[in-house]
Amino acid sequence: MNKTILCIGAGYVGGPTMAMIASKCPDYRITVVDINPQRIAAWNSDDLPIYEPGLDDLVRETRGKNLFFSTDVEGAIRDNDIIFVSVNTPTKTFGAGAGMAADLQYWEKTARQILENAQSSKIVIEKSTLPVRTALAMERILNSQANGISFDVLSNPEFLAEGSAIWDMENPDRVLIGSRETDRGRQARNAILEIYARWIPRERILTTNIWSSELSKLVANAFLAQRISSINTISALCEKTEADVAEVARAVGMDSRIGAKFLNASVGFGGSCFKKDILNLVYLCRFYGLEEVADYWERVVGINVYQQERFIMSMLTAMFNTLAGKRICLLGFAFKANTGDTRESPAIFIARRLAEEHAEVVISDPKALGNARLDLAKIDGVFHYREDPYEAAKGCHALAVMTEWDLYRSLDYEKIYEQMDKPAFIFDGRNILDHKRCFEIGFNVYPIGKPPLTHFEV
Numbered sequence: 001m002n003k004t005i006l007c008i009g010a011g012y013v014g015g016p017t018m019a020m021i022a023s024k025c026p027d028y029r030i031t032v033v034d035i036n037p038q039r040i041a042a043w044n045s046d047d048l049p050i051y052e053p054g055l056d057d058l059v060r061e062t063r064g065k066n067l068f069f070s071t072d073v074e075g076a077i078r079d080n081d082i083i084f085v086s087v088n089t090p091t092k093t094f095g096a097g098a099g100m101a102a103d104l105q106y107w108e109k110t111a112r113q114i115l116e117n118a119q120s121s122k123i124v125i126e127k128s129t130l131p132v133r134t135a136l137a138m139e140r141i142l143n144s145q146a147n148g149i150s151f152d153v154l155s156n157p158e159f160l161a162e163g164s165a166i167w168d169m170e171n172p173d174r175v176l177i178g179s180r181e182t183d184r185g186r187q188a189r190n191a192i193l194e195i196y197a198r199w200i201p202r203e204r205i206l207t208t209n210i211w212s213s214e215l216s217k218l219v220a221n222a223f224l225a226q227r228i229s230s231i232n233t234i235s236a237l238c239e240k241t242e243a244d245v246a247e248v249a250r251a252v253g254m255d256s257r258i259g260a261k262f263l264n265a266s267v268g269f270g271g272s273c274f275k276k277d278i279l280n281l282v283y284l285c286r287f288y289g290l291e292e293v294a295d296y297w298e299r300v301v302g303i304n305v306y307q308q309e310r311f312i313m314s315m316l317t318a319m320f321n322t323l324a325g326k327r328i329c330l331l332g333f334a335f336k337a338n339t340g341d342t343r344e345s346p347a348i349f350i351a352r353r354l355a356e357e358h359a360e361v362v363i364s365d366p367k368a369l370g371n372a373r374l375d376l377a378k379i380d381g382v383f384h385y386r387e388d389p390y391e392a393a394k395g396c397h398a399l400a401v402m403t404e405w406d407l408y409r410s411l412d413y414e415k416i417y418e419q420m421d422k423p424a425f426i427f428d429g430r431n432i433l434d435h436k437r438c439f440e441i442g443f444n445v446y447p448i449g450k451p452p453l454t455h456f457e458v
Contacts, residue, residue: 003028005195006076008110009086010034010043010069012050012165012272012341013127013158017086019058020169022067024199029066031080033073043069051340051367054166077117082191084156085110086127091276100283104134111141114151121150123188126214127158135178135210152188154179155210157217162271163338175205178213185210218277218284222297225274227262229303235265235449236310245449246431265449267402267429268307270335270345275301308346311400312353314446315427318454319398324358327421329396331389332403332430333365333372340367346429347402348375355381364392366407390416398425404432417441423455 005021007014010032022030034040042049044063048056059067070076077083087110092103107128114124124142126135135153142151155178160168175196179189189207196205208216231249238245245265253260269275278301285294316323335345342348347363351372354361360382363372369385376383386392389408393399393416401408409432417424426433426443435445439453446452 004080005030005082005084006080007032007084007086007127008034008073008076008114009084009088009128010036010039010049011086011088012052012162013160014084014086015043015048015050016052016055016058016160016165017084017127017158017169019055019062019067020166021195022062022065023058025195026062026066028195029068030062031068031070031076033070033076035071035073037071040069040071051338052165053163053338058166073113074117077114078119080122081120082123082125083114084125084127085114089128089276091279097283100279100286104137107134108137108141111138115142115145118149118151121152123152123154123191125154125156125192127156134214150184152179152184153210154185154188154192155213156192157213159217159220162341163336170199172200172204175200176208176213176216177205178208178210181209218281221273221277222281222300224262225269225278225304226297226300228264228266228269228274229300229307231263231265232268232307232448233303235307238265238449239451242451243449244451248449265431266307266346266404267311267350267448268304268346270343270347271341272343275304275344305349308349309353311346311427311429311448312350312357315354315398315400315425316357318425318427318444318446318452322357323354325360326397327360327362327395328354329362329364329389329393329399331364331392331399331401331408332368332405333363333375334368334403334405337404337406340365340371342368342371342375345375345402347372350400350402350429351376351381351383352379355379355383360384362386362392362396364389365403366405368403390419394419395421396424397421398427400427401430401432404430408432413438413443414441417443 005028007018014032018030018032039049087106089107090103092098135155139153157176177189177192179185193205234248235245238248249263252258253263278297282294282298330347330351333345333347334340334342351361362384364386369387373385389411424443426438427446429448431447435447435453439445444454
């Protein structure tokens with residue numbers, strides 16, 4: 001087999017993953033294709049379509065040498081032996097399973113496109129997040145013609161965290177490769193294992209049957225989201241009892257059976273994976289008649305919505321039960337720091353709810369303003385976009401921290417306070433600021449899961 005790799009889909013997963021493989025495997029020729037010409041043009045420019053720390057350097061190092069970006073999907077399918085499928089699998093918005101099941105239309109179109117254009121046997125790897133047993137459908141499509149060409153389908157889910165994806169790929173907790181437990185399946189699995197073994201210790205590369213691999217991705221995201229929702233329920237209790245959620249999380253997290261990760265209370269989780277994958281899991285459970293299990297996981301998503309609504313009600317109550325005509329600055333719009341991705345960002349919910357309360361919303365973010373404009377384009381309301389946080393805060397009644405950018409920890413809040421309407425409020429949706437210092441400056445400070453610091457009776 002020639003050392004040629006194709007990735008269909010040049011998004012948040014496909015582009016960075018192939019750049020890393022190109023860097024670590026210079027003897028492989030790697031092509032990334034996408035039907036979106038603007039996206040491919042951006043990958044071939046100095047202004048990449050996604051922001052990820054370290055990605056620019058990887059692409060500059062490999063692009064034009066052994067990493068190539070193209071819109072020629074059909075030709076690339078013919079010319080490459082190993083095909084990663086990294087197309088979008090959003091939640092369905094129509095028909096059976098609407099709002100929960102994965103929409104597999106793009107995935108199926110890609111499978112049929114591979115079948116139509118392949119002129120030799122291929123290894124096809126599911127890189128997209130897919131429902132368990134999707135590989136069976138892909139196998140049936142790819143092997144539907146008796147033309148002497150065979151396809152081996154593998155599952156190799158990504159476990160990347162946006163904002164640290166390059167680090168995660170270079171130093172993964174594990175790489176998971178699932179295959180059929182046949183001679184051909186194991187041979188195909190070993191071909192992919194060889195690629196990752198160039199830089200990842202063998203003990204961190206797990207091999208499983210294909211169904212375990214598919215399900216492990218959904219379950220990993222479900223468990224992480226469940227921890228966030230769990231600590232967020234406790235943040236509500238802390239505010240009522242004057243406990244401090246950070247102290248509670250520290251005490252709980254030091255239990256070696258639990259651990260400290262994903263125990264940071266906040267305005268809620270976002271991103272392309274958690275909500276989508278949990279709802280997919282809920283749909284699967286209901287499909288198999290596991291109603292109580294489905295109810296449990298659906299409530300994890302419900303708690304996330306509850307936390308965001310609770311944040312809005314805290315703002316409304318603190319600011320004298322009306323937000324109408326008030327100017328509110330959202331510091332951050334990306335769903336997390338070090339990315340421009342705004343998919344399912346809590347900031348979208350907060351901005352929409354503020355608009356419903358007739359507030360004027362000013363949005364600031366170092367990387368996500370373009371996506372913010374798209375997210376809010378169809379929402380009625382008054383929205384302003386300012387990259388400079390000092391300009392954004394001018395004349396505002398309140399600041400709401402939506403994203404944990406390091407930039408917001410080090411702003412001159414005395415300068416910001418002087419330019420704001422009084423009384424001035426801070427609602428720290430990420431608990432990243434020095435609350436005592438902000439209070440001393442003059443702000444009324446409302447953290448998540450901690451008693452507020454105010455200059456008047458509450």
